[in-house]
Amino acid sequence: MSDRPALSKGEMEVARTLWELGSATVRQVHAAFPAGRAMDFATVQTYLRRLEAKGYVHGRLEGRVRVYRAKVKPKTVIRETIDDVLERLFGGEALPLVRHLIEERGINDDELAQLRALLDKLERQHRNG
Amino acid sequence: MSDRPALSKGEMEVARTLWELGSATVRQVHAAFPAGRAMDFATVQTYLRRLEAKGYVHGRLEGRVRVYRAKVKPKTVIRETIDDVLERLFGGEALPLVRHLIEERGINDDELAQLRALLDKLERQHRNG
DNA sequence: CTTGACCACGTACACATGTACGCGGTAGAG
DNA sequence: CTCTACCGCGTACATGTGTACGTGGTCAAG
Known part of the structure; x- marks a missing residue:
């Protein structure tokens, strides 16, 4: 690659x-x-x-x-x-790194909300795609 | 550091x-x-x-x-x-990297669920802590 | 004791990386 | 035309990195 x-x-x-x-x-x-x-x-x-x-x-x-x-x-x-x-x-x-980022580095409420939205979107894609 | x-x-x-x-x-x-x-x-x-x-x-x-x-x-x-x-x-x-990981690299349903659980836990911590 | 297997340690070496100098040329100021 | 400020480009060089060989010593088998 x-x-x-x-x-x-x-x-x-x-x-x-x-x-x-x-x-x-x-x-x-x-x-x-x-x-x-x-x-x-x-x-x-x-x-x-x-x-x-x-x-x-x-x-x-x-x-x-x-x-x-x-x-x-x-x-x-x-x-x-x-x-x-x-x-x-x-x-x-990939997941362990995501976990690390979320757990070890502060993620504030705003970012948390953004993340949640992102997950929602992904889930919809999974269902449709 | x-x-x-x-x-x-x-x-x-x-x-x-x-x-x-x-x-x-x-x-x-x-x-x-x-x-x-x-x-x-x-x-x-x-x-x-x-x-x-x-x-x-x-x-x-x-x-x-x-x-x-x-x-x-x-x-x-x-x-x-x-x-x-x-x-x-x-x-x-940190968030852009999280976004990258979630969007660009495939995250499967199982991992998605784990992530969601992680977010829930974090949110509780925010409320309590 | 001799041989073989195994290991620590010094050494090597090409290529990558971080950081930079200085020559020679040119456009613009006077 | 001359001086100056600026720039491309070749070059440099210490240190880092990837990868490895060979020497000398030691434990165990014969």
């Missing part, structure tokens, strides 16, 4: 930023980084280059500036990443 | 096996590896050494054999790992 090399933590952060921006130059990605998680301009540049080498983004020279845009959708990357975590931490089972 | 160096993928697998065994020698960990995910004996050994260096396990010579046991609980590692994933992939929000 997964063909491209997986993303490292750092690469992931840069990819995430690029997804948010849609399309951006090195400088823009660099600038968009949350304060407190600053990294050097050149570092961002390297990450983008590596992301391109791995096939996750595509960069095109527009004038004298290279503009990058994502080639792989966040959903895909998220799925691959989560699949991996699931495999390594829970033997591939 | 997290002080020890994070576990790499491979280290995680070995740690997981050790958690299952509770306490084991290199050979036992090696043998306990699921077929299809075999790795060399020496590789397991190296991982255990590194896990010890990172403070995750503790090995003691019992007779002429080194017996390893986990120093850090799975729950702790899982939490740190998930926190990390959450941070990098979802900006720290």
